[in-house]
Amino acid sequence: MxxxxxxxxxxxxxxxxxxxxxxxxxxxxxxxxxxxxxxxxxxxxxxxxxxxxxxxxxxxxxxxxxxxxxxxxxxxGTPDALDVLQKAWVAHQVAQCGYCQSGQIMQAAVLLAANNAPSDAEIDEAMSGNLCRCGTYGRIRAAIKTAASEMRGE
Amino acid sequence: MGRIKKYTRRAFIVSSAAVAGGVAFGVYMSKKPLENPLKPEAGAVTLNPYLIIDQEGVTIIAPRAEMGQGVQSMLAALVAEELDVAWEDVRVLHGPAAQAYYNGELITGHAEYEDGKRSAWQEFVRDAMDVVPKTLGLQVTGGSTATIDAFEKMRLAGATAREALKLAAAERLTGPLRTENGQVIGADGSAIAYAELAEAAAKIAPPEDVILRPSSEWKYLGRDMPRVDMVAKSTGTAQYGADVRLEGMKFATVRINPHLGGGMKSYDASTAEKMAGVERVIDLGNGIAVVASNTWLAFQAADAVDIDWEDAPYPATTDGLFAAIEKTLDEAPNSTLRDEGDTSLIPEGATEISAEYRVPYLAHATMEPMNATALFTGDALEIWCGNQAPLVLADKAADAAGLSADQVTVHTLFMGGGFGRRAEADVAILAAKVAKAMPDVPVKVMWSREEDMRHDFYRPAAIARMKGAVKDGEAVVFDARIAAPSVTKQSMSRIMGFAPPGPDPAHVEGAANQPYDIANYRVAGHLADVDVPVGFWRSVGNSFNGFFHESFIDELAHAAGADPLQFRFDHIAPLSPPTAKLLAAVRDMSGWTGKTPDGIGRGVAVTWSFGTPVAQVIEVANSDDGIRITKAWIACDVGTALDPRNIRAQMEGGMIYGLSAAMHGEITFANGEVEQENFPDYDALRMGTAPVTEVQVLENNPHMGGVGEPGTPPSMPALANALFDLTGKRARELPLSKLFDFAG
CATH class of the missing domain: 3.10.20.30 (Beta-grasp domain)
Structure with a gap:
């Protein structure tokens, strides 16, 4: 069907x-x-x-x-028209193997849509279901904060 | 202190490789230049195996596979540095599988801490051995070797191409000529693009006397370079093996005997064959493949095939496997690669301690499950997949399809993680068999996560019996006997058909070659003949030996009543000042005082692996939910830091990979099958459980070291040592989640 x-x-x-x-x-x-x-x-x-x-x-x-x-x-977003999160991902050089990063970005987008000034604890809470075997968590956190700041117009 | 070392790793590598490839033949062959494998299309020109120039600009071939370590960007930067092309204009391809891309460093090995004292004989051996991977065709990404191997040859590729382009321009421009942004520029400022000069340059014999630029003139090297794959990986447009899509392609999966290495007695696919979307069920001998119109439909049908498996060729339970490993400790050792003084005597007045350590089998658990796509057309086979050894893959897939290796084309895509797992050819062999049963139809063979986790080449389980003694605050005896199945012997048997004889240095790496000055120091390796498949897992032997060695050093420090960081410093400083400086660095970074408040614990560890010493301090803290890893400080010394930001990423990632294994990682066996299936029972650190990390990259090491693996070995002991500081409980077994209550 x-x-x-x-x-x-x-x-x-x-x-x-x-x-x-x-x-x-x-x-x-x-x-x-x-x-x-x-x-x-x-x-x-x-x-x-x-x-x-x-x-x-x-x-x-x-x-x-x-x-x-x-x-x-x-x-x-596309390579020629990056979304604010994708720009932040590139700026912080987040990806290593990159395989999990689509999911990380999609999860982070929903977090930021509801809360454009997330605390570390709120980022942990929102992102802990997304596994990264390369261990890029520190840069994901930094990129989320940069994107949030951008969204706040700072 | 300062005794003569009996550590002779290179001599042993020579003997095994000499058996494998024939050094004399290799020397002869290597004098012939290797054929440039690039066959560019009309309008494009290749000046050497690393470079294609066409009307659109410059394409650099980076013939090491990208699994996240940033190697493609790093290798491209080596060429670009000398070629004078703008970074944003550079395109990078993995390129074909070819002997020209042999990895010399893989066999000649890394610098050891005592490398300054390398003998003339060792230098000779090192140079002679460089020919072996060339003739064996070892285009391999692994062993943290890629940049060290490429450092000279890819800069030379860029420099000779630049000089050839200048010679080609000399007829049209007045000198002196210079190069910038992909152009040759004359004295009067007029410029010609490389694209216009390439065809003429290709006809000029490449100059042989080019001089590489000194580091003081580098524009790209030594800086934080944006990775060439970053935009693609941030937009879902990077193509991994799993993403290959070909016209008319079918989607398949496999079910292989979970009793690893066992065959299949019979199977009943009558239910599966009637399920939605299913086209065929194929007999693979040791399992089946289901070919369908959709991967998930193939997964469902594979579950519905009723299979009667043969038994496993190894003890059926975890306890049985450990018993088989333990038994070898009563037998003669395979190696005693460190043997100084006499560890059988305990000096008068010394305090003796002993301990036994155990670590489990571990899975690689790459984010992207195993997969390969294949197309068989009768006299040719094409394979698309992420892999770390394309020539080995071609060879094994050819056997599986009844072809010769030159009838096989391997396309190497991005890997969603490798960690050593994708050095194995099993995925391509299965895809080749499926493709052969489906001539002229491209088939993507995607493994389920469960199939991936239960059919790995695992990091071996290992047991170590340690004995030591301290006197007057100093270690005077260190004796380690280490038992485990041999990764080297198994993997070489898979690749070459036989195992190299003699001592296995990889089995004791991380224990036998550490820069501690201890008067009576012995490390013996015992090899267990157990047929559970084992393979290269990020940092290989260092992954368990680092834990054994650095945990027991911690025990000795406490027995000596010494500060664990200062104790290490005092024993290392006489042999390896660069390593000692790292301990000072993490002491300063973390504000280490040797004292921690209640509810906080700190541990330190330092290891030398793949030519790079790394020190780590890990901090743990009690919380309402359990113990948390709160902070980590890393200092490493790679000699020459070619891309510091990427090195920091690898160090942090390597540490998190090790901490994940230390906390949660365990592969166990029951009824001959692996019991873990998926991330819920093989978890890893996550955003909320990973420490806030600071990394410092130093450059006191006289040799360039690797970066992909050295971050892993010190992480496990540093965490266990921190937990000892917090709780007073010494962890001599992993994973730590069995002993401690961690916050989730």
């Missing part, structure tokens, strides 16, 4: 079983490979996307349960 999903402002008709996770719809069906598979059990955050502005683990959202507009890393 075909499902209709809106991803990054574009409507797609997807002919896959309803229990296929959004992650694998994005990656294999739509070719949006910026969203990563890390664990499949909601334990690493590499597959984080936005569903109507909320951060969700796309490995846990079945195609039939997709509600509202989906935004992926490709939808928030």
């Amino acid at each position: 075909a499902y209709s999903v809106i991803v990054n402002g574009q409507r797609f008709d997807v002919d896959l079983p309803g229990d296929v996770p959004l992650l694998w719809v994005l990656r294999d069906e739509l070719g949006l490979s910026g969203t990563k598979y890390g664990c499949g059990v909601s334990a690493c955050g590499a597959c984080t996307v936005h569903m109507d502005g909320e951060a969700v683990r796309s490995c846990q959202v079945a195609l039939e349960d997709v509600a509202g507009e989906v935004t992926t890393i490709e939808g928030i």
Whole structure:
């Protein structure tokens, strides 16, 4: 049966079983490979996307349960038009292997949308579901603060 | 103090490699220049294996794979520094798999702390050995060697190309000529772009007498350079192996016998074959592959295949495996690479202590699960994946597909973490088998996280029996007997078909080669013949020996009633002043006083690995939720710091990788199978549990050292020593979460 999903402002008709996770719809069906598979059990955050502005683990959202507009890393900025968070990521040279960073940025975007002056504890709280095996946490924290400051117009 | 060292690591490496490749043959072969593997398209020109110039500008080939360590940017900067091209104009590619990209440093090895005293014989050996990886075709990213190996040859590539471009311009411009921003500029200021000169330059014999610029003239090297992959990795546009997409591609996964190394008796795929999206189930001999229209559908169908597995060729439980390792301590050692004085006698009046340490098997757990994409077309095989050894991969995949290695093309993509796991060829072998069963159809073989965690080449479990003695505040005896399966013997058997005989230096690295001046000092290595697959895990032997050695040094310091930092300083300063300076650096950075208030603990450790000494101080604190790692201070000495910001990132990342393992990491076995499946039972540090970290990079080391791995070995003992300071409980077993209550 075909499902209709809106991803990054574009409507797609997807002919896959309803229990296929959004992650694998994005990656294999739509070719949006910026969203990563890390664990499949909601334990690493590499597959984080936005569903109507909320951060969700796309490995846990079945195609039939997709509600509202989906935004992926490709939808928030591009190499020629970086989002404020992406600019901060580049400025702080955050990434090492980079595989988790799409999910980190998508998670941080939701944090900053609700709170543009997060404390260290609030950053910890928001970001601790996102694993980074390279250990870039210090630079992620610094980049979030830089982006927050930018958003506050400082 | 200052006795003659019997440490002879290089001689042993020579003997094993001599068996492997034939040094004499290697010397002969190496006198022939290696063929430039670059075959640029029309309109583009290559001046050497590291450089392509076309109308759009300069492309630098950085033939080491990017797994997060920043190597592609670093290697490109070496060429760009001499070539005089603007950094933002440089494009960087990994390039093809080719012998021209051999890693000489991999076999000649790193500088040791006593390197200033390297003998003429050792120098000869070092130079002679440089030919072996060239003839074996060892294009390998590993061992923290890439920059050291490339430091001269890639700067030379840039410099000779620049001089050839100037010669090509000499007919059209009046000299003296200079180069800047991708142009040759004449005395009158008129300029010609490299792109216009490249074709003529390629016809000029490259000048042989170029002189490399002194560091005082460097524009890029020695500075914090923006990484060339940073924008792509911040926008989801970087392409990893898992992201390969080819026309008509199918999505597959594998289920391999969880009794590692065992075969498959039978399987029933009748249910799986009827499931949505499934195209085929393929018999791989030791498991099955499911080919489907979507990766997740393949995962589901693979779970539905009913398989009768053969047993594992090793003891079925963790206890059985440790018993097999422990047994070798009663047997003759494989090596005694440090043997000074007499550790069997305890000097009169000395205080003797002894202890046994144990560490578990560990998984690599790269963020990107294992995967490879393959296309078999009858007489050719193409493979796309992140990997650390493309020529080995081509060779093994060729065998699996019934082809010769020159019929295989390997495309090396970004790795979502490597840590040594992607030096193995198993992923490509399986993809080749699947592709061969699906001729003319590209197939991406994606492993589930569970399959990845349960089919690793693990960091071996290890046991150490330590004995020591202190007298008058000084260590007078240090005796270590270390037992573990040998990574070297297993990995060399996989690559070459046989294991090198003789002592295995990697098994005792981090214990036998540390710059401590102790009168009676012995380190013996015992190799356990256990068939659980083991492999290179970030820092390899140093990852367990660093913990054993630096934990026991801490025990000796406490037995001597000495401050653990000062105790280390006093024993190291006579042998390695640069290492001692690092201890002084972390003392100053952390404000170390030797005293900590209630509820706070601090530990220190220092190790020398991959040519780079690293000291770390870790601070832990009690909180309402349990113990937290609050702060860390790192000082390292890489000799010449070519990109300080990237070095700091590697040091911090290496430490966090080690702390994650020390706190949580443990692979255990039951019924011959690995019990851990996914991050919930193999967790790592996270944003809220990682320490606030400060890194200082010093340059007193007379040789350039590696940066990817040396941050890992001191982290585990520094944490255990901090926990001792906090709680009075000495951790002689990992992971620490078994002994301490950490905040989550």
